[in-house]
Amino acid sequence: MRLTRFLVPTLFVLLIGAPAWAHGPTPQKVEESIEIAAPPDAVWNIVKDFGGIANWNPALTKSEGKGGTGSGASRVITLKSGGELEEGLDYYSDDEKTYLYRLSKEKVDVLPVSSYSAELSVKPGKDGGSVVSWSGRFYRADTGNEPAPDRNDAAAIKAMKNYITEGLNGLKAKAEAK
Amino acid sequence: MLRARRLIVWLAASLLAMPALATGNDALVFVANQDAATVSVIDSGADEVIASIPVAFAPAGIAADPSGATLYVTHPERGEITVIDADQRKVVRTLKVGGTPFGIAVSHDGTTFVSDWNKDTVTAADPQTGKVLRRAAVGRAPAGVVTSPGGSLVFVANRESNTVSILNATTLNVVATIPVGRAPFALTVSPDGRWLYVANVQSANISVISIETLKPVATVSAGPMPYGLATTRDGGRLLVASQGAGTVSILDSSSLRTIASGKVGRFPEGVGIGPRDDKAYVANWFSGDVSVLDISTGKELKRIRTGGGSRALVVVARGHGKEAADPNATTNGLQP
Numbered sequence: 132m133r134l135t136r137f138l139v140p141t142l143f144v145l146l147i148g149a150p151a152w153a154h155g156p157t158p159q160k161v162e163e164s165i166e167i168a169a170p171p172d173a174v175w176n177i178v179k180d181f182g183g184i185a186n187w188n189p190a191l192t193k194s195e196g197k198g199g200t201g202s203g204a205s206r207v208i209t210l211k212s213g214g215e216l217e218e219g220l221d222y223y224s225d226d227e228k229t230y231l232y233r234l235s236k237e238k239v240d241v242l243p244v245s246s247y248s249a250e251l252s253v254k255p256g257k258d259g260g261s262v263v264s265w266s267g268r269f270y271r272a273d274t275g276n277e278p279a280p281d282r283n284d285a286a287a288i289k290a291m292k293n294y295i296t297e298g299l300n301g302l303k304a305k306a307e308a309k
Numbered sequence: 310m311l312r313a314r315r316l317i318v319w320l321a322a323s324l325l326a327m328p329a330l331a332t333g334n335d336a337l338v339f340v341a342n343q344d345a346a347t348v349s350v351i352d353s354g355a356d357e358v359i360a361s362i363p364v365a366f367a368p369a370g371i372a373a374d375p376s377g378a379t380l381y382v383t384h385p386e387r388g389e390i391t392v393i394d395a396d397q398r399k400v401v402r403t404l405k406v407g408g409t410p411f412g413i414a415v416s417h418d419g420t421t422f423v424s425d426w427n428k429d430t431v432t433a434a435d436p437q438t439g440k441v442l443r444r445a446a447v448g449r450a451p452a453g454v455v456t457s458p459g460g461s462l463v464f465v466a467n468r469e470s471n472t473v474s475i476l477n478a479t480t481l482n483v484v485a486t487i488p489v490g491r492a493p494f495a496l497t498v499s500p501d502g503r504w505l506y507v508a509n510v511q512s513a514n515i516s517v518i519s520i521e522t523l524k525p526v527a528t529v530s531a532g533p534m535p536y537g538l539a540t541t542r543d544g545g546r547l548l549v550a551s552q553g554a555g556t557v558s559i560l561d562s563s564s565l566r567t568i569a570s571g572k573v574g575r576f577p578e579g580v581g582i583g584p585r586d587d588k589a590y591v592a593n594w595f596s597g598d599v600s601v602l603d604i605s606t607g608k609e610l611k612r613i614r615t616g617g618g619s620r621a622l623v624v625v626a627r628g629h630g631k632e633a634a635d636p637n638a639t640t641n642g643l644q645p
Contacts, residue, residue: 156385156411156426157343157367160595160618221513221533221553231533231553248534248553250575268576268595275427276386276409 156274159284161291162266165299166256169306174261175228175253177306181220182206189301190294205235214241221248228253239272242294244287246270249295263302265295336584336624337395339380340592340599341368345616348382349599350398351590353583353624356601356611360398364391370454370621371579372413372421377625379436381421383410390423390439395625404439406432412454412465416478422463424451431465431474433481443481447474453495457520458502466493466507473507473518485523489516495579497538497547499562506547508535515549517565529565532556539580539589546604548589550577557591557600559607569607573600579621592619 167174177187181204182196191208198204204220216238222231229252237245247269256262269291273282280286335354342349346368350360368391370383380393390404390413409426416422419436424447431451433443448467455464456478463476466489473493475485490509493516497506504526505518513535517527532551539548540562547560555577559569574593577600581590588610591600597619601611 156369156409158594160344162595233534266575266595276388 342616343618349615571607
């Protein structure tokens with residue numbers, strides 16, 4: 132009984148969790164932004180450490196960076212669910228206060244998205260504050276033409292949106308804390 | 310291998326009929342907008358949208374026949390290809406090809422070559438009926454498809470296999486499979502038919518392959534996530550769109566050095582060249598617009614609002630039938 136309970140979900144994951152290709156033909160997008168009552172320099176100071184994202188993102192319990200913000204830098208993030216994702220840094224600019232990264236290896240059981248790249252940028256807002264934008268380009272978990280409801284475009288968009296929104300709210304709370 | 314090489318050289322030499330350039334004439338730029346489910350038509354004289362053609366859900370790749378009279382748009386989510394009449398600016402028929410049609414190119418006789426992202430094939434299909442004439446197994450997740458300027462060869466970038474397949478356009482036999490960088494997606498051929506350029510998204514570089522020897526001759530670094538490629542009509546410049554940096558780099562084709570670079574919209578994909586080699590058009594997927602670039606300086610001249618998810622575009626001559634289309638029009642499949 133115990134064994135069955137363990138085996139069934141495992142088999143299920145093994146069966147559906149390993150598509151032969153890494154992503155599908157039609158990318159989806161999510162873009163969220165938030166106004167923060169703190170200067171862009173101060174907000175950038177919080178987010179600029181690529182490997183230290185867990186310091187401000189409440190959706191994560193842990194993050195570990197490798198290679199700083201240089202070419203080929205990467206980080207492993209641990210979500211609240213316990214699942215880990217590895218992300219590679221693709222573009223980083225202190226001047227523009229922006230960086231772009233990409234999922235290195237898909238794990239659709241952690242996030243129902245089979246591939247993503249995302250961009251975080253800090254821009255001047257009103258009254259000396261900031262606007263932080265976080266956008267993602269990604270593919271649904273099941274890239275075939277008849278995905279299950281928890282692996283389709285809507286599921287991917289919802290997961291990304293929730294993840295990004297939680298992160299931005301956490302950043303705002305941290306940046307505005309006295 | 311030697312036989313294959315000889316065959317390639319023969320095919321390349323015997324059928325190297327360069328399409329006439331549309332010099333002096335204005336052109337039309339057709340842009341496939343994934344989210345808006347439209348194809349925008351831009352007049353390259355005024356650089357304004359003059360029409361928006363509604364199409365089916367999630368268009369991806371676009372190509373024109375050599376005369377520029379007919380456009381073909383793939384819909385991987387629907388297993389369909391939309392056929393558009395360039396003059397009427399409307400959909401005239403839908404080819405129900407099934408599967409996941411993605412990259413597309415059109416040969417001189419009008420045959421369409423289509424990659425199927427999930428089936429790992431390239432098919433030659435009848436442009437009237439969509440009926441499959443021939444089918445070739447290629448690498449995994451075949452993306453961009455282009456034909457040689459003479460029309461005798463078909464090239465496809467196998468995204469998940471890190472290779473390019475070269476097919477005989479007549480028989481659809483695989484003549485060669487060549488390793489490139491990681492995640493090749495877009496490709497383009499020099500107008501003289503000698504060089505194949507392949508943009509490798511994950512290794513952030515461009516593979517240059519000699520079509521005569523079937524050997525990679527150079528690898529050039531590009532910006533992060535290169536998703537779009539085009540060569541100018543005179544062959545002198547190679548343009549590379551970096552999705553990660555939101556820029557387009559302009560390289561000298563001989564030295565492969567970057568001579569200019571410019572910011573465009575967000576997450577650029579497809580690149581096309583204007584009729585006089587002076588301007589380039591870049592589809593910006595995230596920002597849903599098209600950047601017009603000055604090819605000599607890399608400066609963005611104009612940003613044209615098109616529609617959500619502008620992905621692929623093709624430049625065709627106005628007054629088709631008299632002038633041949635953009636060489637890229639016959640050779641570009643998806644230029645994402």
